[in-house]
Amino acid sequence: MRTALAQTWWLTHRQLAALVRQPAVVVISLVQPAVWLLLFGALFRRVVELPGFGGGSYLDYLVPGVVVMNAVSVNMWSGMGVIEDIERGVTDRFLVAPVRRGAILTAPLLAGAVSTALQSAVVVLLGMAAGARPPGGAAGTAVLVAVSVLLGAVFTAMSNAMGLTLRQRESIIGFSVFLLLPLTFLSSAFMARDLMPGWIRGVATANPVDWALRASRAALAGDRDWASVLVHGGSLLALAVAAAWLSTLTFRAYQRSA
Template identity: 40%
Template sequence: MSAITAPATAPGWLTQTGQVFRRWSLVSIREAWGPIMSLIQPVIWILLFGQVFHALGALPQFGSQGYIGYLVPGILMMTVLYSGAWAGTGFIEDIDSGVMDQYLTSPLSRSSIVAGQLAQQLVINLLQSVVVLGIGWLGGARYPGGFLGMLAAVGVATLLAAIFCSASAAVALTARSQIALISLSQLIVLPATFLSTTMMPAAAMPEWVQNVARWNPMTWAVELGRGGLTGAYPAAGWWQAAGLLALAVLAFIWSVRAIRNYQRSI
């Protein structure tokens, strides 16, 4: 009498996500020049732009931290914003190479495919955030909020990165075009940056820009990050953090729906 073989059980969601994370991590290691080159921009902004406008630090709107100290949290959020907006290019490369079709014919959970890539992107953004804070320190910025404040700033940056990484993945899986993704990214990231308090306090902006900046998630992240580094959080900090968390969840759901829609269309 032959023995009955029990059916193999599929690995759990965390294991599947870890497998996808490992695959994307190996890709990033082989193409490490990308994340490294993305750190050139914050060096330029902090060390060059910050020095050119150093005299602005004497204005009372910038408080005691000077312009460099004011600028660093904004550059921190800019770095993860720009990096996150390009995150979807990896999915387009997978679509063009046929890897995505192999994913979708495997027993991998669709959400684990998205989550694994997102986790890998967030690790890169986390490392970039630490480097940006180090560059800011070398440029003359100081962080009265201490270690916990820096941890809070990096946490907010990671939350902002989650929003744009997930949204970028959703756009990539929907448009399936590098040109469309890049064009849309540029259309969003530039206004998001300059219609916020990244480089200037709200009091120094025209009234209409102040009104837009108040509801700009980039402003929420910058103000929370600035509060962590200075030790003086904004009065609206709780609802800003809640807003960022809600947007991150919605963006992730959007990206999962996008990969399922892509599978139905092939």
């Protein structure tokens, strides 16, 4: 057990160190959510005046949407690192080294979780600097960060599975471009559910992005709905486990073909 933990730590450290060596990537990935906050926050500021929206500040409503959207956007690219390791022979060297297979699979998920948690916290701070004051306080913010990590794990595992299976960067790019905006706009990221067309509300019910948003907003509300947090957070956890299992299957298939 101690060996497996140590190997997982070092492989996770390897991925985080690679990210730290590219500060421009981190900065650019945070510029986009900052633009969303400032642009959408100003553009749709008066939407809260619509009957049925629920009142309050639109910026308070927007912050969870931007955090969740950023978690999806950042983690969809995880498969690019998998492809790079395959092309450079790093993955094959790991396979012949005395490294636990579980450590190889777990490290990208942990690195993605750490990166997502830090970026989510920064987005929340940016929102607060812009004037957001969600009544849920620290507990609600902790739930928001946690569900963003779970959602990020889903897309990290899916992207890694695509990288192991297709081994083409174009596939990862197409996957990211195709899914990001539809998943976001077919959710309550920018508009209250009660004001959505019926068919979009129906699609959102099966959208993991909306699960993350409903769990987050239930925790950030002044009158917290912990039942909703558990239901939607639990659904995200189950999906993350399923996606990790799929990633494991594709890794085993890669082992047999290597």
